Amino acid sequence: MDASETARTIRFTLNGRPVTTTVESHLDLVDLLRRLDHFGARESCGQGLCGCCTVLVDGVAMSGCLTLAQLVDGRRVDAVEGLDRGGALSPVQQAFIDEGAFQCGFCTPGFVLMTHQLLERNPNPSEGEIRDFLAGNLCRCAAYPEIIRAVKSAASRMRASAAA
Amino acid sequence: MRGFELVHPGSLAEAIALLDTDDDRVRPFSGGTALMLMMKTGVFRPSRLVHLGRIGAAHAAIAAGPNGGLRIGAMATLTAVEHSADVIRVAPVIAGAMKRLANVRVRNVACVGGNLAHGDPHMDLPPVLAALGGRVAIAGPQGTREVAVEHLFSGYYETVLGRGELITEVELPSQRGWTSAYLKCTTRSADDWPALGVAVSLRRAGGVIAEARLVVSAATEKLTRLAGAEAALVGAAADGTAFARAADAAVAEVELVEDARGSADYKAQLLRVHLKRALAQAVNDGAVS
Numbered sequence: 001m002d003a004s005e006t007a008r009t010i011r012f013t014l015n016g017r018p019v020t021t022t023v024e025s026h027l028d029l030v031d032l033l034r035r036l037d038h039f040g041a042r043e044s045c046g047q048g049l050c051g052c053c054t055v056l057v058d059g060v061a062m063s064g065c066l067t068l069a070q071l072v073d074g075r076r077v078d079a080v081e082g083l084d085r086g087g088a089l090s091p092v093q094q095a096f097i098d099e100g101a102f103q104c105g106f107c108t109p110g111f112v113l114m115t116h117q118l119l120e121r122n123p124n125p126s127e128g129e130i131r132d133f134l135a136g137n138l139c140r141c142a143a144y145p146e147i148i149r150a151v152k153s154a155a156s157r158m159r160a161s162a163a164a
Numbered sequence: 165m166r167g168f169e170l171v172h173p174g175s176l177a178e179a180i181a182l183l184d185t186d187d188d189r190v191r192p193f194s195g196g197t198a199l200m201l202m203m204k205t206g207v208f209r210p211s212r213l214v215h216l217g218r219i220g221a222a223h224a225a226i227a228a229g230p231n232g233g234l235r236i237g238a239m240a241t242l243t244a245v246e247h248s249a250d251v252i253r254v255a256p257v258i259a260g261a262m263k264r265l266a267n268v269r270v271r272n273v274a275c276v277g278g279n280l281a282h283g284d285p286h287m288d289l290p291p292v293l294a295a296l297g298g299r300v301a302i303a304g305p306q307g308t309r310e311v312a313v314e315h316l317f318s319g320y321y322e323t324v325l326g327r328g329e330l331i332t333e334v335e336l337p338s339q340r341g342w343t344s345a346y347l348k349c350t351t352r353s354a355d356d357w358p359a360l361g362v363a364v365s366l367r368r369a370g371g372v373i374a375e376a377r378l379v380v381s382a383a384t385e386k387l388t389r390l391a392g393a394e395a396a397l398v399g400a401a402a403d404g405t406a407f408a409r410a411a412d413a414a415v416a417e418v419e420l421v422e423d424a425r426g427s428a429d430y431k432a433q434l435l436r437v438h439l440k441r442a443l444a445q446a447v448n449d450g451a452v453s
Contacts, residue, residue, distance in 0.1 A: 068196065114268070
């Protein structure tokens with residue numbers, strides 16, 4: 001079937017802004033975000049294993065590379081570009097910088113979004129829980145010790161600001 | 165990937181009607197994590213995908229039955245299964261298997277029905293559900309029927325599901341008195357597909373094993389119940405001698421597949437070791453529910 005015959009117009013919210021666009025049936029969510037000039041979610045493994053394409057859909061983390069773009073019709077999509085909407089980096093982003101939790105940075109948006117998801121559900125995770133939750137995110141620079149420290153640091157910052 | 169028709173039925177009957185065709189490029193699509201891989205590699209080129217999202221909520225309930233059983237809707241996500249209080253209480257072996265199944269993002273969208281219907285012998289959930297005595301409810305153009313999970317698979321990536329049929333629910337019988345364990349072995353990296361999966365479920369009474377359900381997967385063309393190993397256990401005390409006898413029987417009765425994860429001889433040794441470990445774990449760790 002010709003791709004143009006299967007295109008549909010979808011409406012969704014991207015980082016709080018309404019978007020209306022036409023997408024072909026085979027397009028995945030990473031490709032759609034790139035068309036919309038959002039480059040934080042990257043396709044790396046293309047198999048849902050590495051986490052570089054992590055996107056939140058209705059608040060749930062999923063692999064953008066395994067998500068058909070037409071299926072975000074009517075839903076809320078949050079990509080890493082939305083985290084500093086308030087003008088300041090999110091506590092997780094700041095903790096990753098402060099702990100030097102990356103080298104090349106290719107995997108960082110995925111780790112940051114997964115960390116937000118983890119801390120939203122579990123504000124004080126143990127190291128084992130952090131490792132389990134992030135097991136599906138790969139960092140080829142092997143910044144894992146710094147990443148674990150950044151997650152712990154972000155957790156304590158977010159707990160402190162929640163208590164304040 | 166090429167273009168295809170993506171349709172969104174509003175009822176189970178409508179979904180079945182859309183799937184009831186001779187075109188084998190028409191498939192149901194729930195979480196889509198497995199099909200997307202096949203589509204991206206060109207193994208599967210759909211003409212129509214029947215997306216089940218709009219009818220998902222009606223088939224996603226997880227509920228413990230009054231008699232110690234459990235029902236899991238086919239559209240329940242693996243994350244929902246992992247964190248379900250009913251699953252953790254009735255069949256903790258299922259929740260435990262989730263921790264090392266793919267990753268959080270895949271579990272967030274992948275659904276129980278698709279995990280079974282995909283027919284991939286490397287999946288973790290099918291052998292566990294088979295060892296627990298699970299049955300699937302199936303709806304199709306000719307009505308509904310039930311099939312035991314152990315009989316759902318007819319070959320490598322093949323199931324007994326017919327044209328237009330969808331799995332709607334998994335039902336587990338009472339787990340009272342049974343203890344279970346699932347072990348998988350990955351030979352290349354911790355997150356690799358398993359070279360071997362072993363699920364065991366035992367009911368002990370009067371100091372001996374009264375009933376046993378043992379299932380091997382991943383190392384075989386399809387998940388396989390180990391009848392000879394079960395016979396070696398029933399009536400025996402749950403000890404290392406009986407477990408070793410069962411492991412020998414298991415190795416003798418199944419045909420193991422050689423692939424990139426190991427030779428058949430190597431997998432025979434993996435089966436021998438992991439079956440004994442799984443049996444010991446079911447006896448030692450498994451709290452009798």
